[in-house]
Amino acid sequence: MIALLVRDIRLAMRAGGGFGLGLSFFLIVVVLVPFGVGPQSALLSKIAPGILWLGALLACLLSLDRIFALDWEDGSLDLLATSPLPMEGIVSVKALAHWLTTGLPLVLVAPVLGVLLNLPEAGFLWLTLSLALGTPALSVIGTFGAALTVGLKRGGLLLSLLVLPLYVPTLIFGAEVARRGAEGFDITTPLLFLAGITCGTIALLPFASAAVLRVNLR
Amino acid sequence: MMLTVTDLSIARGGIPVLEGLNLTLGAGQAMVLRGPNGIGKTTFLRTIAGLQPPLSGQVEVTPESLVYAGHADGIKPTLTVTENLSFWAQAFGNRDISAAISAFALGPLAGRPAGALSAGQKRRLGLARLLVTGREIWVLDEPTVSLDTDAVAMFAAAVRAHLAQGGAALIATHIDLGLSEAQVLDVGPYRAKPLDIEDFDGAFL
Numbered sequence: 001m002i003a004l005l006v007r008d009i010r011l012a013m014r015a016g017g018g019f020g021l022g023l024s025f026f027l028i029v030v031v032l033v034p035f036g037v038g039p040q041s042a043l044l045s046k047i048a049p050g051i052l053w054l055g056a057l058l059a060c061l062l063s064l065d066r067i068f069a070l071d072w073e074d075g076s077l078d079l080l081a082t083s084p085l086p087m088e089g090i091v092s093v094k095a096l097a098h099w100l101t102t103g104l105p106l107v108l109v110a111p112v113l114g115v116l117l118n119l120p121e122a123g124f125l126w127l128t129l130s131l132a133l134g135t136p137a138l139s140v141i142g143t144f145g146a147a148l149t150v151g152l153k154r155g156g157l158l159l160s161l162l163v164l165p166l167y168v169p170t171l172i173f174g175a176e177v178a179r180r181g182a183e184g185f186d187i188t189t190p191l192l193f194l195a196g197i198t199c200g201t202i203a204l205l206p207f208a209s210a211a212v213l214r215v216n217l218r
Numbered sequence: 219m220m221l222t223v224t225d226l227s228i229a230r231g232g233i234p235v236l237e238g239l240n241l242t243l244g245a246g247q248a249m250v251l252r253g254p255n256g257i258g259k260t261t262f263l264r265t266i267a268g269l270q271p272p273l274s275g276q277v278e279v280t281p282e283s284l285v286y287a288g289h290a291d292g293i294k295p296t297l298t299v300t301e302n303l304s305f306w307a308q309a310f311g312n313r314d315i316s317a318a319i320s321a322f323a324l325g326p327l328a329g330r331p332a333g334a335l336s337a338g339q340k341r342r343l344g345l346a347r348l349l350v351t352g353r354e355i356w357v358l359d360e361p362t363v364s365l366d367t368d369a370v371a372m373f374a375a376a377v378r379a380h381l382a383q384g385g386a387a388l389i390a391t392h393i394d395l396g397l398s399e400a401q402v403l404d405v406g407p408y409r410a411k412p413l414d415i416e417d418f419d420g421a422f423l
Contacts, residue, residue: 003308014296075290
């Protein structure tokens with residue numbers, strides 16, 4: 001399991017691994033939004049939590065099809081399926097590797113990019129916390145979507161359509177935590193919902209992804 | 219017996235391809251599968267490896283004793299030869315890859331990214347993976363594609379050494395491997411009868 005995690009992270013860091021893809025997309029979105037909105041710092045600071053969350057979500061979506069597609073193309077997935085690693089473990093490790101190479105960097109740069117969007121001071125902590133809590137759910141749900149579409153040529157479109165509705169609850173509660181935090185309201189309810197969604201997806205979805213992957217490998 | 223197949227029928231894409239297959243494979247035995255393209259050799263091997271369920275019949279084998287190698291080698295182009303092999307060794311709970319490196323003469327290539335290897339060298343790396351898994355039954359689909367004669371001899375030697383250690387091998391191939399002791403199973407006569415047109419409609423009604 002650890003060997004698989006190390007391999008996936010190493011592959012992501014090497015040339016063509018797509019490590020910087022989500023990160024640079026996030027950067028581009030956040031840098032361009034102020035130009036589109038215009039010089040209205042009050043409006044900008046109002047929409048900042050939502051934009052940051054949306055940017056992070058789309059950046060995450062961008063790299064999903066790589067989770068299984070490359071392993072399927074070069075035959076590694078068949079070989080992994082016949083190896084001693086349990087399928088549930090393989091998909092969990094894949095989701096973890098995706099989070100470590102995509103979600104975690106997004107969480108770490110989000111506060112820096114918050115400055116560009118004039119995010120209120122009180123919002124920084126809650127934005128970072130909500131992203132840290134929410135992005136694992138994005139990776140786990142995305143892994144499920146990637147498992148559903150593995151083996152389809154150019155399955156990226158279908159993958160986005162399948163995964164986007166599943167991302168909505170995470171986005172709603174995540175952005176709500178960041179918004180309420182920035183405006184100084186109580187964040188307990190959306191924070192608990194967000195944590196609940198993340199825990200639920202981590203606990204249940206790997207089994208679904210593994211089952212789907214077994215069917216897709218036939 | 220390490221592997222017993224009883225009255226097995228298999229399908230590819232919903233269409234039966236082979237039926238009534240029987241075979242047994244014991245320690246130290248090798249079997250070569252022959253048959254024309256499209257007859258269902260790959261489907262048969264994937265069924266034995268547990269990647270797809272049979273239509274009917276039984277495959278009796280301990281899944282933990284088997285390693286499968288398909289058409290694709292599962293090599294990551296950006297990892298070096300050593301990194302590729304060590305990953306598979308660790309995935310199967312082993313550490314030592316030196317025997318596999320020397321058996322397929324990969325020593326001079328060890329530090330090279332696998333993407334820079336030629337087709338035959340990649341195949342040798344894919345076959346070296348079998349040695350690091352430490353599994354007893356090798357299920358191989360066309361293992362000698364793109365290998366030169368020297369490399370085919372290396373492969374035959376590796377299979378022999380594996381059999382001598384009490385292993386077994388089931389190999390689908392079109393060429394002569396020089397494994398005179400191997401039994402040959404021609405799957406041609408087991409071709410499934412084409413579906414009756416009325417039956418075919420019946421499946422949808």
